Amino acid sequence: MKKYYIAVTYEVCEHNNIYLDMNEYNIDSSKDLDKQIREVAKVDVAPLVKFYESDTSDFKEIRLYKEYKFKEYECGCDGSQF
Numbered sequence: 802m803k804k805y806y807i808a809v810t811y812e813v814c815e816h817n818n819i820y821l822d823m824n825e826y827n828i829d830s831s832k833d834l835d836k837q838i839r840e841v842a843k844v845d846v847a848p849l850v851k852f853y854e855s856d857t858s859d860f861k862e863i864r865l866y867k868e869y870k871f872k873e874y875e876c877g878c879d880g881s882q883f
């Protein structure tokens with residue numbers, strides 16, 4: 802069965818309680834998945850990318866397939882910047 806994939810980028814800052822979804826990207830399942838995830842993370846400078854799969858192209862029901870964390874895109878604030 803064909804699967805459909807989307808990746809959602811998140812902006813995260815634990816110190817300021819920020820946890821925002823930014824953009825959704827269609828992921829081409831015939832290509833290298835990890836590479837595409839890294840690319841969308843880079844575009845949005847996203848420390849967190851959630852990768853969902855669906856059995857249907859309308860994404861009515863999605864399942865979390867994998868979470869990717871990118872340390873290099875973390876906000877870098879340490880809670881002491883007052």
Ligand SMILES: [Zn+2]
Binds near residue numbers: 814817876877879
């Ligand atoms: Zn922060």
